[in-house]
Amino acid sequence: MSHRPSMTLPFDGIALGCDYNPEQWPRSVWPEDIALMQEAGVGFVTLGVFSWAKLAPTPDTWDFGWFDEIVGLLHEGGIAIDMATATAAPPPWLTAAHPEILTVDAAGHTLWPGSRQSWCPSSPVFRTYALELVRTMAQRYGDHPAVRLWHVSNELGCHNGRCWCDVSAAAFRVWLSDRYGDIEKLNDAWGTAFWSQHYTSFEEVLPPRITPAVPNPTHELDFARFSSDELLDYHRAERDVLRDVSPDVPITTNFMVSSHQSEQDYFAWAPDMDVVSQDHYLDHRLPHIHAEQAFTDDLTRGVAGGEPWLLMESATSAVNWQPVNLAKRPGELLLDSLQHVARGADGVAFFQWRASRAGGEKFHSALVPHAGRDSVKFREVVELGAALKKIGDVAGSRVRADVAVLWDWNAWWACDLGSHPSGELHYIDAVHRWHSAVTDLGATADVVHPESDLSGYKLVVVPTLYLVSDAVAPALQAVADRGGHVLVTYFSGIVDEADHIRLGGYPGAFRELLGVRSEEFAPLAPGAGVTLDDGSHADLWTELLTTTDASVVASYADGPLPGTPAITRNGTAWYVATRLDEQATAALAERIATEAGVTRAGSPGVEVVRRGEYLFVLNRTNADVAVPATGTELLSGTSCNGTVTVVAGAAAVVQEGT
Numbered sequence: 001m002s003h004r005p006s007m008t009l010p011f012d013g014i015a016l017g018c019d020y021n022p023e024q025w026p027r028s029v030w031p032e033d034i035a036l037m038q039e040a041g042v043g044f045v046t047l048g049v050f051s052w053a054k055l056a057p058t059p060d061t062w063d064f065g066w067f068d069e070i071v072g073l074l075h076e077g078g079i080a081i082d083m084a085t086a087t088a089a090p091p092p093w094l095t096a097a098h099p100e101i102l103t104v105d106a107a108g109h110t111l112w113p114g115s116r117q118s119w120c121p122s123s124p125v126f127r128t129y130a131l132e133l134v135r136t137m138a139q140r141y142g143d144h145p146a147v148r149l150w151h152v153s154n155e156l157g158c159h160n161g162r163c164w165c166d167v168s169a170a171a172f173r174v175w176l177s178d179r180y181g182d183i184e185k186l187n188d189a190w191g192t193a194f195w196s197q198h199y200t201s202f203e204e205v206l207p208p209r210i211t212p213a214v215p216n217p218t219h220e221l222d223f224a225r226f227s228s229d230e231l232l233d234y235h236r237a238e239r240d241v242l243r244d245v246s247p248d249v250p251i252t253t254n255f256m257v258s259s260h261q262s263e264q265d266y267f268a269w270a271p272d273m274d275v276v277s278q279d280h281y282l283d284h285r286l287p288h289i290h291a292e293q294a295f296t297d298d299l300t301r302g303v304a305g306g307e308p309w310l311l312m313e314s315a316t317s318a319v320n321w322q323p324v325n326l327a328k329r330p331g332e333l334l335l336d337s338l339q340h341v342a343r344g345a346d347g348v349a350f351f352q353w354r355a356s357r358a359g360g361e362k363f364h365s366a367l368v369p370h371a372g373r374d375s376v377k378f379r380e381v382v383e384l385g386a387a388l389k390k391i392g393d394v395a396g397s398r399v400r401a402d403v404a405v406l407w408d409w410n411a412w413w414a415c416d417l418g419s420h421p422s423g424e425l426h427y428i429d430a431v432h433r434w435h436s437a438v439t440d441l442g443a444t445a446d447v448v449h450p451e452s453d454l455s456g457y458k459l460v461v462v463p464t465l466y467l468v469s470d471a472v473a474p475a476l477q478a479v480a481d482r483g484g485h486v487l488v489t490y491f492s493g494i495v496d497e498a499d500h501i502r503l504g505g506y507p508g509a510f511r512e513l514l515g516v517r518s519e520e521f522a523p524l525a526p527g528a529g530v531t532l533d534d535g536s537h538a539d540l541w542t543e544l545l546t547t548t549d550a551s552v553v554a555s556y557a558d559g560p561l562p563g564t565p566a567i568t569r570n571g572t573a574w575y576v577a578t579r580l581d582e583q584a585t586a587a588l589a590e591r592i593a594t595e596a597g598v599t600r601a602g603s604p605g606v607e608v609v610r611r612g613e614y615l616f617v618l619n620r621t622n623a624d625v626a627v628p629a630t631g632t633e634l635l636s637g638t639s640c641n642g643t644v645t646v647v648a649g650a651a652a653v654v655q656e657g658t
Contacts, residue, residue, distance in 0.1 A: 009275060009310055009346045010148040010250055011044050011080055013392025016385045017349030018367050019313065020045035022070045023054045024356055030070060033353065034077040036373060041385025044080040045353065046312065047071070049154045050116065051084075052133060053091035064140060075146035082252075082312075083147045085137055085238055087130040088154035089116040094129055101126040104165035107210045115360065117159040121230045122171040127237060134241045142246025150246065151312075152238045152253040155279060161263030162227040164207045173202045175226045189498040190218040217417045218499045224413040228265045236272060250274035254312040257300045258283070258292075262416075265409040266303045267449045276304035279313035279351075282336070284326045290339065290620065291436040294607070297343035298435070299407060299447035306398055306446065308346040316350055316377055317365035325363065331649045333380045334387060335618055338651045341388075342609040342616035346395045348388060391634050391653050397612025402598045403445040404457040405435050406465055406472075411450075414499050415466035415491070422523035424540055430463035430489050430579070437582075437589035442602035444609050454479050459596040462488040462510075467495050473509045476573070480513065485572045485596040488514060490541045490579065491521075506543065507575070515549030515570030518577070522560045530559035532566050536584035542566070543577050550575065572596075601627065606646075615654040619646040631656040 009015065022030055037045070048055075048067070057063055074081055095102060095113040101123040103111045111118065119126040141147050180186040183199055192198045197216060199205060208220045239251050252275040255266050260283065270276060278300045282289045300309050316333055318325040328336070337348045355366035369377045415427035431447075438445050438461065445461070450472045454460055460479050465472070465488075473493070476486050493509035495501055502508030506518035522542045524530065529539040532554040542561050550568040556578075567588070568575045574592060593600065602608030605621040614634075617627050629644040634653045646652045 009308065009395070011347055013043075013395050014341055014345075014388045015043035015080075015347040015349075016041050016388050017044040017046065017082065017312075017347055018042060019049060019350070019352040020047050020074075021050065021352060021354075021356075023051055023066070024358075025354065027066075027069070029354075030073055034073050034079070036368060036378075037079055037353070038077055040367060040378070040381050041389055042079060042353075042367075044082055044148065044347070044349070045074060046082040046084055046151055046349065047074070048086045048137070049084040049151070050089050051086045052089060055086055055137075056091060056133065059093055059097065062136065071141065071144060071146060075144070079146070080148040081144075081146045082149040082151045083137070083141055084151040085130075085134045085153060085242070087133055087152075087238065090119055090126065090129070094126075098125050100167070102165075103160045103163040104168075106164045106208070108164070111160075115159070117155075119160060120163040120165055120167055121157075121160060121227070121234050122163065122165075122168045124167075127234065131237060131241055134238050135245060138242050138245035142242070142249060147246075147249055149275065150242045150249050150251040152235050152242075152251060155254055155256055156235060157227075157231045157263050158256060158261070161231065162223070164209050168230075169205075169207050171230060172207055172223065172226050173205055175229065176205060176222065177202050179222070190216055190222075191498075191500065192216070214419050217414070217419070220417055221410070221414050221499050224263070225265070225410070227263060228268065228409070231264060232269050232272065235269070239272065252277045252310065252312075254279050255300070255303070257296050257303065262409065262412055267409065270303045270305065275310055276300065276307070277310035277312040280311060280340070281313075281315050281319050284322055284324065288432075288436055290336075291439065292432060293336065293339060294343060294439050295432060295435045295447065297340055297345070298401075298405070298445055301344040301399060302407070302446050302448040302452070304344070308344050308396060308398070310347045310349070311340045311345045312349050313351040314340070314348065315365050316367055316381060317369075318363070320361050320364040327365075330376070330380070333377075334384055335620065335649070335651055337384055338387070338616060338653070339607065339618055341391070341394065342399075342607070342611060342618065344399050344611070348384075387635055391614070393655070394611060394614050394653070397614060399444060399446075400599075400610045400612075401444040401446040402458045402596075403438050403443050403461065403593075404452070404454055404459070405431065405438070405445045405447045405461045405463065406450045407431060407447045408450050408465065408467070410497070411465050411467040414495065415464060417499075421521040422540065424526055425464070425491060425523070427464050427466065433579075433582070433585055434461050434463045434487070434489065434589065437585045438593065439607070440586060440604045441590055441593055441598075442600040442606075442608055443593055443598045451475070454484075455482075457484060458598050459485045459487065459593060462486065462492055464489055465492040467497065467499065468493050468509050469497055470509070473513055476510070477513050480571060480573045483572060485574065485592050486513070487574045487576065487592055489576045490543065510575075511548075513570070513573050514568065514575040515573070516545055516547050516565070516568050516575055516577075518543040518545045520544040524559070528559075530566075530578065531557045532578075532584075533557045536587070537581045538566070538578040538584065539581070540579040541577070545577050613656050615644075615652075615656055617644060617646045617652040617654070619648060619650055622648050624648055627652075629654040629656065632658040
């Protein structure tokens with residue numbers, strides 16, 4: 001995969017930023033906002049995200065006076081602007097006049113206005129009105145000195161990533177015609193000989209709406225691809241207007257690279273970005289929230305081609321959309337923010353500046369909480385702003401990583417479709433498990449596309465890569481041939497890009513690399529487990545595996561296939577045919593990383609990441625830690641002669657060699 005490199009962010013140092021929604025507040029509050037932003041060290045604000053209804057109160061009128069005023073105040077206050085195009089949420093007059101722009105779900109239900117993103121990505125009517133707004137915004141503010149970045153829409157696809165309406169159906173057919181050219185090629189790719197699904201023309205094809213029985217999986221997979229491409233095409237439409245009117249200002253849109261947002265293939269989107277940015281919120285429904293944050297940051301860096309990126313949104317404390325919205329403990333705001341910076345962020349921004357009084361996100365945390373300036377949270381924000389200023393020279397540096405973890409949105413879409421051997425198997429599970437094991441060892445991993453350049457890595461981890469192109473196995477073989485280590489887990493290499501089984505035995509594309517062959521999967525019932533003959537424990541998955549060239553590292557001691565290999569190695573290519581528990585995963589990861597010569601530092605709860613000449617140490621444990629380091633600790637300004645001591649719950653950033 002090739003990427004257009006992210007450019008240097010158009011803000012100074014490691015910028016502190018936030019969404020700013022002044023329309024929620026009377027004008028009398030605005031001067032206070034600017035003063036408090038200066039106190040906190042806010043370097044930029046994202047402005048105008050949800051301002052369409054205020055900027056265009058009727059179809060025939062514009063009202064930019066108030067917006068001009070706030071732009072002027074921000075500029076006078078020395079605060080840069082990431083100018084949103086304000087197209088994320090259409091105003092009520094537009095949905096009332098044109099209900100055909102609304103999204104429709106797979107069951108045919110219209111999703112009505114009353115929240116946000118009430119628009120179909122394929123709607124030409126919506127696009128006409130939205131692009132008129134974009135052009136008007138660009139003409140008015142495109143050369144304003146405060147505007148340093150354009151922000152297309154907001155979280156594209158967050159609530160309208162897929163639409164099954166008739167307009168979308170027509171666009172889907174055009175996309176399919178462009179992809180396949182001939183209807184018989186579509187029939188072959190979709191396997192329509194099964195269940196009498198043969199099409200005679202593209203006009204017969206519908207989106208994969210609710211069906212009486214199991215839907216065609218390649219139909220579903222192509223609809224996922226289409227939906228991602230359709231939103232990307234919409235982004236390009238806004239981008240092209242901005243480049244036409246305001247060519248000197250870089251453009252971004254905020255990705256949602258997280259564990260609960262799967263609908264955009266950001267590797268495909270990245271070449272269209274001047275700056276890669278993402279939103280990230282800790283999800284307390286997950287068992288290891290900071291491990292997930294590290295994974296998301298490493299994936300965002302992979303999407304950015306290894307270049308720095310921008311954290312466009314995060315939370316100072318609790319969010320509002322989880323069943324229980326936990327608040328951050330004292331010190332966590334700084335640690336969480338520095339974790340993003342350690343893994344490549346050149347800016348840390350939050351939703352939003354001032355906590356709302358009304359609306360669906362009124363209990364979402366902000367830089368200025370409901371309690372106001374005189375609050376613990378605002379004092380922590382001021383502390384964060386000061387810390388980011390001290391480490392400003394980190395901006396532009398790159399993270400060093402010995403390990404690659406392979407990731408593909410197409411594989412996620414295909415792996416999590418129905419009618420598979422186990423509905424308990426989810427693509428993201430193994431990815432998180434192995435990424436977490438690697439980082440707990442003190443190693444740093446890039447999360448990259450399977451067709452990325454793998455030549456610089458000592459260890460390449462391939463977790464549950466169910467769908468793979470023909471190019472992946474040779475690339476992994478090349479890693480093994482030069483002495484690098486490759487770790488492949490269960491349910492990998494099974495299908496090609498059309499979701500067709502790779503015949504001849506599992507794990508399909510990787511049989512020769514791994515020196516194994518599996519005849520049948522034997523998934524385990526929920527709650528059931530197996531023991532391996534080395535004492536390890538596992539669950540979820542077993543398979544009837546035989547070795548062709550590989551040696552057996554461990555076999556099942558019980559379960560449905562006692563005596564059958566569970567872990568094998570063929571030189572430096574390893575196969576794990578079951579889901580090891582966390583302890584066994586960590587032990588195997590340590591063994592392989594040691595053999596591979598992976599650079600390691602830190603320990604569980606103590607994150608150590610090198611970014612250029614800067615060493616980040618994040619101590620989430622309850623004890624002080626000492627880490628080898630020589631240089632200047634930037635947060636305190638003290639010198640380190642051989643070690644840096646980081647107290648419990650604190651962080652250090654050492655510029656080595658100074």
